[in-house]
Amino acid sequence: MRADRRLAYALIAPAVLILLAILAYPMARLILLSFQRFDSRSLFTGEAPLVGFDNYTRVLTDPQFWEVLARTAGVTIVTVLAVMVAGFGLAQLLRKAAGWARVTLLVGLVLIWAMPMVSSAIIWQWMFQPQYGVMNWILTRLVIFGDLSAHNWFGNTFEALTIIIVMVVWKGLPFVALTLYAGMTQIPEELYEAAALDGARAGAITRNITVPMLAPIIGVLTTLQVIWSVNSFTPFWVLTQGGPAGGTTTLSIYAYVKALSANDYGAGAAISILTVLILSTFAIVYVRRLSAQGEIS
Amino acid sequence: MKTTLRPALFTAIAAVGLLAAGCSGTPAQSAASDDAPLTIWLMAGGPGETDIIDDINATFAEEYPDVEVTVEVQQWDNITTKLTTALASGNGPDIVEMGNTQTPLQTYSGGLLDITADRDSFEDSDTWLEGLAAPSEYDGKLYAVPMYGGTKIVMYNKAMFAEAGITELPQNLDELKDVCARLSQTFGSTPNFSGFYMPGQYWFSGAPFVFALDGELAAEDDGVWEGGLSTPEAQEGLAAWRDFQNSCSTPSSVGVNTNNPDQAQVFADGGTAIISARGWEPASVVEKNPELADQLGFMPMPGFETGTPLPVIVSGSTIGISAATDNPEAAKAWLRIITGKEIQTRLVLEQNQLPITPAFMPESGATPFIEASVEASKYNKALPAVPGWATLETERYNEQFFSSIAAGDDTAAAAKTYDAHVADVLNSTGN
Numbered sequence: 001m002r003a004d005r006r007l008a009y010a011l012i013a014p015a016v017l018i019l020l021a022i023l024a025y026p027m028a029r030l031i032l033l034s035f036q037r038f039d040s041r042s043l044f045t046g047e048a049p050l051v052g053f054d055n056y057t058r059v060l061t062d063p064q065f066w067e068v069l070a071r072t073a074g075v076t077i078v079t080v081l082a083v084m085v086a087g088f089g090l091a092q093l094l095r096k097a098a099g100w101a102r103v104t105l106l107v108g109l110v111l112i113w114a115m116p117m118v119s120s121a122i123i124w125q126w127m128f129q130p131q132y133g134v135m136n137w138i139l140t141r142l143v144i145f146g147d148l149s150a151h152n153w154f155g156n157t158f159e160a161l162t163i164i165i166v167m168v169v170w171k172g173l174p175f176v177a178l179t180l181y182a183g184m185t186q187i188p189e190e191l192y193e194a195a196a197l198d199g200a201r202a203g204a205i206t207r208n209i210t211v212p213m214l215a216p217i218i219g220v221l222t223t224l225q226v227i228w229s230v231n232s233f234t235p236f237w238v239l240t241q242g243g244p245a246g247g248t249t250t251l252s253i254y255a256y257v258k259a260l261s262a263n264d265y266g267a268g269a270a271i272s273i274l275t276v277l278i279l280s281t282f283a284i285v286y287v288r289r290l291s292a293q294g295e296i297s
Numbered sequence: 298m299k300t301t302l303r304p305a306l307f308t309a310i311a312a313v314g315l316l317a318a319g320c321s322g323t324p325a326q327s328a329a330s331d332d333a334p335l336t337i338w339l340m341a342g343g344p345g346e347t348d349i350i351d352d353i354n355a356t357f358a359e360e361y362p363d364v365e366v367t368v369e370v371q372q373w374d375n376i377t378t379k380l381t382t383a384l385a386s387g388n389g390p391d392i393v394e395m396g397n398t399q400t401p402l403q404t405y406s407g408g409l410l411d412i413t414a415d416r417d418s419f420e421d422s423d424t425w426l427e428g429l430a431a432p433s434e435y436d437g438k439l440y441a442v443p444m445y446g447g448t449k450i451v452m453y454n455k456a457m458f459a460e461a462g463i464t465e466l467p468q469n470l471d472e473l474k475d476v477c478a479r480l481s482q483t484f485g486s487t488p489n490f491s492g493f494y495m496p497g498q499y500w501f502s503g504a505p506f507v508f509a510l511d512g513e514l515a516a517e518d519d520g521v522w523e524g525g526l527s528t529p530e531a532q533e534g535l536a537a538w539r540d541f542q543n544s545c546s547t548p549s550s551v552g553v554n555t556n557n558p559d560q561a562q563v564f565a566d567g568g569t570a571i572i573s574a575r576g577w578e579p580a581s582v583v584e585k586n587p588e589l590a591d592q593l594g595f596m597p598m599p600g601f602e603t604g605t606p607l608p609v610i611v612s613g614s615t616i617g618i619s620a621a622t623d624n625p626e627a628a629k630a631w632l633r634i635i636t637g638k639e640i641q642t643r644l645v646l647e648q649n650q651l652p653i654t655p656a657f658m659p660e661s662g663a664t665p666f667i668e669a670s671v672e673a674s675k676y677n678k679a680l681p682a683v684p685g686w687a688t689l690e691t692e693r694y695n696e697q698f699f700s701s702i703a704a705g706d707d708t709a710a711a712a713k714t715y716d717a718h719v720a721d722v723l724n725s726t727g728n
Contacts, residue, residue, distance in 0.1 A: 040406035040684070043385035044620065131489065131549040131558055152497075152552025155704045243697040245714050260378045261691035262725060263402070263684075 033269035040263035048266075055270035064246070065254070065271070072230060072250040075165060079229040083169045084222060087176030092206070094181045106178075113174035121238035124167050128153045157247030160240050164248060167235045172228060176221055183217040184210065219290045223283050230279060251275050332363035333623035335631060338371050338383075338390040340614060342577050343445065343650075344635070345370045345394075349643055356634050357627075364627045377402060377687040384408030384619050391622040392631060394444055397432050400615045402684040404435035410618040413439045415629055420637045424654040428611045432682040441617030442636050445644050446651030448609045448677070449501055450669045451599075452574035452582075454564070455592045457484065461570070466596055468603040470541060477545035480570045487567060493545035494569035497703035498554035498696035502573045502598075505607040506541070507534035508678045509600050514695075515681050515719050522683065522723035524716025527709070535708045537601070542703040545571075551703045554696055565589065573598065576649030579666055595665045597673035608678040613651065685723040694718065 034055055036048040059065050090109070094102055112120075127135050130152045139148045154160045187210065195205050211218070233252040236242060242249035242257060249257070251271065259268020339345025344353070345368055354366050369390070371379070377399050383389030385408060395403055403409055416422050416439050429443035458476075461483040467473040477492030484490045495502060504514060512531030515524050525531055542551070546569075561578045563569050565585035572578070574595075583590045597606035616635065618628040634640060641657040644650040649666040651674065652658055658671070680686065689695055698715050702708060 040381055040402060043381065044407040129557065130552045131547075136549075150547065150549035150551070152549075152700075152704060155552050155701060241691075241693045241697075243693065244701050245697065245711070246718070257688070257692060260382075262688045262722060263381065263406075264725060 030269050030272060033265060034273045036266050036269075038265040038269075042265070051266070055266040056274075059267055059270045059274065064249075068249050068251055068254045071248075075161065075250060076226055076229045079165050079168050079172075079232075080222060080225045082165070083172045083176050083225055083229075084218070086169065087173055087180055087221075090173065090177035091180035091184055092210075094177065095184050109174035109177055112171065113178075117171065117234040118238060120171060121167065121235045124163070124235070125239055128163060154240050155244060157244065160244070160248050164235050164239055167239075168229060168232050171235070172225060176225065179217060179221055180214060183214045187213045216290070219286070223286055226282060227279055230275065331624070331626070332361070333627075334365040334367065335392060335622075335624060335627055336390045337366060337368045337392040337631070338380075338394060339368055340376070340394045340396070341370055341372050342575070343394065343614060344640075344644060344648060347648065349640065349647065352643075353631070353634050353640055357631050360630055361627045364624065366631070375691060377691050381406065381408065384621070387621045389619060389621070391619050391624065391628050392616060393619065394614050394616045395441065396690075397429050397613050397615055398680050398682070399687045399690065400432040400441055400617075401435070401682050402687040403617065404433065404440040405684040408620055409440040410620045410622065410625055410628075411438050411440060412442070412618065412629065413437075415439075418629070419633060421654045421656045422636075424656050426611070426613075426651070426653055426655075428677070428679040429613050429615055429653060431679070433615050433617070441615040442632055443653035444614040444616040444635060445641070445648075445653060446611055446613035447576050448611055448651060448670050448674055449573045449575055449598075450609070450666065450673050451571060451596050452564070452579060452666070453571045453594045453596070454567075454589065455594045456589075457567070457570040458594070460484075466594075467599050469599050470537070470601055470607075473599045474541065474544050476571075484567070484570070489547045489549060489568060491546040491550060491563075491569040493571040494550060494560055494563050495542050495546040495573065496553045496555050496560065497542055497546075497551035497700035498693075499573065500695040500699040501610055501612070503535075503538045503542075503699035503702070504610060504695070505598065505678070506538040507531045508608040508610075509605075510534045510537075515723055517681070517683075522681070522685075522720055524712075524719035526712035526715050532708050532712065535702050535712065538699065539702050539705070539708075552700055561585065574666070576666065576670075579649065579664075593665075595669035597669055597676075600676075606673055606676055608676045609673045610680060611651070611674055611677045612680075613653075681723065683723050685725060688722045689719065694722075 033048075035050055035052060036042075037051045037054070038048040042048040090105070094105055097105065127133050130136065130150055135153075136148050136151055139145050139151075153163055191209050191213075192205065195209060200208070230250075231252055232250070233256065236248055236250060236253050237256070240248045242253040252275070255268045255271040255275065258271060259265045337345075339350070344350050350368055354368070357364075357366060371394075373396070376396070380393055380395065380399070380403060384393070384403065384406075393403075393409075419442055422442070425443050426446055429446060433439060433441040433443065457480065461476075461479045463476055463479060467476045473493065480492035481490060507514065507526070507530075510530045510533050512528055512534045513525035515522050517523075526535065555575075559581075560569075560572050561574075561581040562585055564572050564578075565582045579593055579595075582593065598609070600607040616632060618625060618632065622628050636653060638657050641652045641654075642659050645652050645657070645659055645667055646662060646664065649664055649670070651667075651670060663671075694715075698711065701711055
């Protein structure tokens, strides 16, 4: 028994060491940095005095931080709702579609997933380019929306945010749809047969069988999607750089601009730590609630 | 057995990955020596992309035959962040070119070698252009040297002017708008045609409207920076910018910058008869459409009053040596070549750049572009030389601001946001 335990620890040791090296160390440095006054000059002189909670006070008293936080929360709620609902719909479609349609859909989803984020963002930028973008051309051809041939999608906050959210949802869809689909294939067919015999309708079957059976997966996916959405950086940076006038700046963009553009690395670190705190609080509360319901053991 | 084997396998694979990463993580520390190689970062659009660089390296090789030189051309997007981190890493480039507005951040940070003592070894360094020399200094010490100047002037298509019956060049903005109208009438059948193609994000062309009326983007008072766009002068300038952009350029140009689509391509394709051109663009146009070779005309940008062109922002590049270089002497020698009269003259004649001192202006053979540039540069304006300016560039803040004005945003409200942000950014770094 003891020997078994020792073996278990020995086996897990490399993994723990790796985690410590690639996660704990940078995290510790980040925490330290968030308590230092560290600017571009500190990079060269190494002088970075400890300033206590100064960076945190500066960030928390900056009205822009709260604006950015609220925007991030809004964007995250919309993104996660959209990606979960659309992902669930796609998974149902995958389950019910004929063989060839399913394969086509699967290949499409995997291709979206396989495409590097930067490339996708640049392609979206092209599609919505005011002068030669295909979107303006199509929308103008449709006539419904009037002449959009010169429309600048990134000129106002609402449209820019909408396009970014649609892109983040589009990019996150394959993961959600494929995971839910995989979960659905594990639901025993007898349950559906029994429900069908009892004359249950499609809506009732989804509500009473599919969703409850998938609840643990939905829970984990939602948590992951929230984290993914809050940390989403590339689409924002490539498409708008957080503009116009800071209108699409979310927490990750805000931290990046503070740290690497304004060279206020201390404040950037403080923002990142705050983001981690918010996300882990959310994850802990959410997972606890789920396990309290007995859905995650 | 099956259950214990899999995690063990994964950890083994992960451990191997970690070991491999550990091996490549240690940089090879080469000792300072006379023949340590030089890595040089030059910016897109400059001499790094032409054969001038080969001649510089050939001259350098005569003096330092054993020093291997590698030139890497960098893109302007996000260059500030890249530069700071590359210099801080200690094993980045030995020599770096910087935009003049990006230079103060680097001289402030301390990543560049102090070359104050070598100042006199650079040819005609006492007459360097102020707009390039000032940002190169910090606290009375020299950390970089001017590399070339540049300005934007009006380039027009003579054939299209003739076809539209325009015989006299516009002398002020009102006449320029009339010219736009006549061009649009004549070439109205060309889709998306602009008399004067002016991308809304092209703030280097927008800001002069503010400067011409004595407005400022930002001004320093007793060490504290303030945004200047809320003043009545600046507001009037912004309104004039919108009016000009909207009356001369196609609506789809409001939300774009000069590179996307490439305005030289728009010009070469006949999508416009006029652009505000940078030094390399005439050659770029001719390369895309050789028929235009004899049809290019140049002039300063007309201003509000006849006889007074809009001020130009004299921009340009500086070049400095990394404090971490292994071969400072060779690096200085390389800088002496690129800032010397021989190469500077070629930059003027072949690349339409302004030389770093008037002493290097060739006496004859200057291109029409340079002649118009010299004329235009009489009315010039320098941007704030302050470390925080680099932040605005990374965020593309000016691009988005001038575009929003062209798009019709309320100038007073937009200026208020701008001023607050600019004050915040300029006062937070290096102060």
